[in-house]
Amino acid sequence: MKNINKGSLLFFVFSVIFFTYLTSGLLIFFLNGYFNLNLFKLINNNYDLLFTYKAIINNYPRIWEAIFYSASFYSVVFFILILLPNKKSLHGEARFANRNEIKKMGLFQDKGLVVGKLESGELLKWKSSEFLALGAPTRSGKGVGIVIPNLMEWEESCVVLDIKQECFDFSSKYRRDILGQEVYLFNPFDFRTHRYNPLTYIDLENETTRDNDLLDFVNLLYPADGDSTTVFFNQLAQNLFIGLAYLYKDLALTKNGREFLEEHNLNVEWSMCGLLNLSAGFDLSIPSEEEEDTKITGLDDTFEYLEHLEIISKPTKEKLNSYFTIDSQNTKSGVMSSFNAPLMIYRNQPITTATATSDFDLRDLRKKRMTIFIGITPDKLAIARPILNIFFSQLLSVNTKELPQKNPDLKYTCLLLLDEFTSIGNMPILKKGVSYIASFHLRILMIFQAISQLEARTPDGYDKEGANTLLQNMGVKIYYTPNEFEEAEKISKRLGDTTFKAISKSYNHGKFLEAGSSSHSVSEQKRALMLPQELMELSQSKALLMMNYQKPILCNKAFYYNDEYFINKFRQVSPFMKSIKNPNHKDWEKMLQLNETNIEIPIQTLNNNS
The missing domain is CATH 3.40.50 (Rossmann fold)
Known part of the structure; x- marks a missing residue:
């Protein structure tokens, strides 16, 4: 059963009124007993489009009874008609909107x-708040x-x-x-x-959010997918990045750390290039009264010296231990290579400048x-x-x-x-x-x-x-004229199919001097609303909206x-x-x-x- 919408209701009311008006005037002749051979002649001579109107104005006998019967009959007929399900076409009814x-x-x-x-x-x-997608070839x-x-x-x-x-x-x-x-x-x-600077959005002084923010970020830099070897090194690179972020915090955001940087005229930056530079450690020469000056070079020496100066915090040590406790030098080198891979581009001078803040x-x-x-x-x-x-x-x-x-x-x-x-x-x-x-x-x-x-x-x-x-999840999909058949085929399928009536004819010519015969049949056939080749020939000024x-x-x-x-x-x-x-x-x-x-x-x- 169909739902009765506003359009169906208007159709029902108009149809009942229209046909009731036309036929109730005719029904008067029957209700008043004019059943004789001259009935049709009588109707022909007296009935016109204004007859029902005259009958109502002049109160002809049984006019209201005629209207009641006619209205009741047509109400039932049209009510049934609007409730009947539409006949569905065999292959679909796709068409463009008007x-x-x-x-x-x-x-x-x-x-x-x-x-x-x-x-x-x-x-x-x-x-709308929905999304929009546009599929369009170059130019x-x-x-x-x-x-x-x-x-x-x-x-x-x-x-x-x-x-x-x-x-x-x-x-x-x-x-x-x-x-x-x-x-x-x-x-x-x-x-x-x-x-x-993507690191702007990570607040190292916010203990509530920094670990989650760092973890989200390193998952972008070093995704844990691929083969097992890649996943292994990327996870260790993630740990190293987070550890270096904590090391930066100890140096730049604590009193002891800032004094150390000032004393040795060093600079650290909270940027991608800055962390890449920090991963190389510092090159320092530490004066000694009894022996030769102590040389500090590389991340391992830097970390050990900063720990000796009690600049390294416990959380930083915990974060970096996964790197410093690696026994194999080859593995350690592999982790550092994985860490460097997505960051090396930030050493490009314009990029360094553009991502500094x-x-x-x-x-x-x-x-x-x-x-x-x-x-x-x-x-x-x-x-x-x-x-x-x-x-x-x-x-x-x-x-x-x-x-x-x-x-x-x-x-x-x-x-x-x-x-x-x-x-x-x-x-x-x-x-x-x-x-x-x-x-x-x-x-x-x-x-x-x-x-x-x-x-x-x-x-x-x-x-x-x-x-x-x-x-x-796209509320509207727009397609321009495709230039590949495979693409046109996908769009054609999305547009759907329509049904058309196909007429097939056959001829029998008959024998010598005998008349031939012909026959034809009608069948419902399927056709795409737009075939792939039609889509590829679509004018460059046209667009399809779905x-x-x-x-x-x-x-x-x-x-x-x-x-x-x-x-x-x-x-x-x-x-x-x-x-x-x-x-x-x-x-x-x-x-x-x-x-x-x-x-x-x-x-x-x-x-x-x-």
């Missing part, structure tokens, strides 16, 4: 993420159709994985001057950058409006993956400790706009937390080239099971460069664009060359690290 259905989906909003555009020019904006228009339009539209906090720094060039000034946000660019391979606080993303562009260029993506993974894992970690309902200061939503999403590599925290992250006012717009990228094996992707988990529990939508891409709505936003910050009525490609290039839409970024030097 405008009214799109409206019911809530896509005609004043605010929200821009997901597409109708032929009429209306922008489709999705206002298919994801930047001009999704990324930049949303950076000009999204008014709350945003973190952008900006591989070409194109997003920064187009939108940073608008987000700062018009949307009133604090705007940062983090590019650790360039001195022109704001700074981010923090100019922004990831914990503020939900407290105030701010935008952080991660502007690592494509040529550095491979070596930058560990840094990117730490950044986004730490961002999710520090922002999923407290629900907004419990802290009124957490009043903004932060959008993570992740172009080239798989370039970060596998993030275990995202795979585990994708189902609950939205509760913390974090929203993800992840962009990948193909589903196969997501399904790649760890550490590059999330395997098939993990990719499926991610996609299932929302959970809704019909798919075939719409246009919301290109910023030919939409007056977005062009006017650029005119607010670009004097050049104000004078251009219908900007073309060269006009947009000129605007960027004039640097009218981006902000100045400080140039870091060794002297301004603090």
Whole structure:
């Protein structure tokens, strides 16, 4: 039995009234006994569309009885009709949503993420706490159709994985001057950058949180996966990192430690490069009255000397003992190699400078409006993956400790706009937390080239099971024209099948001089809503939208460069664009060359690290 909705109820009422009006006038003739051969002639001469109206006005005999019988009959008939289950097609009823259905989906909003555009020019904006995924091949228009339009539209906090720094060039000034946000660019391979130090978020003086925070962090640096040998050395490297963090605390955050550093003109830093340097120990020459000066070199000698001076605390000794008590020199060397492996990149001078301190606080993303562009260029993506993974894992970690309902200061939503999403590599925290992250006012717009990228094996992707988990938690999935058949086939299956009636004909020509015969039959056949080859031929201006529990939508891409709505936003910050009525490609290039839409970024030097 079907549920009776508002539409069904209106159909029922209208149908009963309409047919009752038409037939109750006819029923009057029968109820008043006009059963003779001239009945049909009598009806033909007297009945018209106004007859029932006249009968009611003039109170014809038995008119109300006729209306009652007619209304009762049609009430039963149409009630049964609306309760009858719809006949299901044999192979499915997949189709694209129409405008009214799109409206019911809530896509005609004043605010929200821009997901597409109708032929009429209306922008489709999705206002929800759910996540969004975009599958689009290289140079298919994801930047001009999704990324930049949303950076000009999204008014709350945003973190952008900006591989070409194109997003920064187009939108940073608008987000700062018009949307009133604090705007940062983090590019650790360039001195022109704001700074981010991941150790900023570990408070060594907080006895309640420091061990858990250190443990979470070393699990990112030295994941306990792989073969047994890798796991063994990584676990010992974790212990060494934590021990060196405690050693730093003893030196930099205690009175005796600071006096020792001042006496020997030494410096230690709470940074990745700083801990890497500390792992090498100090080179000291200690004066002696009776013998030659004592030489201190390497971590073992340094630790022994600091212990002699009673600078080493008991917890530090306990943490470092797992390293110093290793008997085999080869094993000890292997542990140190494992410890050094993910940290050596921090000896690169720009990276050392860019990670010495923090100019922004990831914990503020939900407290105030701010935008952080991660502007690592494509040529550095491979070596930058560990840094990117730490950044986004730490961002999710520090922002999923407290629900907004419990802290009124957490009043903004932060959008993570992740172009080239798989370039970060596998993030275990995202795979585990994708189902609950939205509760913390974090929203993800992840962009990948193909589903196969997501399904790649760890550490590059999330395997098939993990990719499926991610996609299932995306409220909207957008696909652009695929360029590989395998990808088109996956999208075709997601769109579903429809049923059509196929007519088959056969002919029998008969024998000589005899007439032939023909026959035909009709059968229901299955057809994909869009075949893989049709998807691969889809216009580059089109996009497919799939929302959970809704019909798919075939719409246009919301290109910023030919939409007056977005062009006017650029005119607010670009004097050049104000004078251009219908900007073309060269006009947009000129605007960027004039640097009218981006902000100045400080140039870091060794002297301004603090």
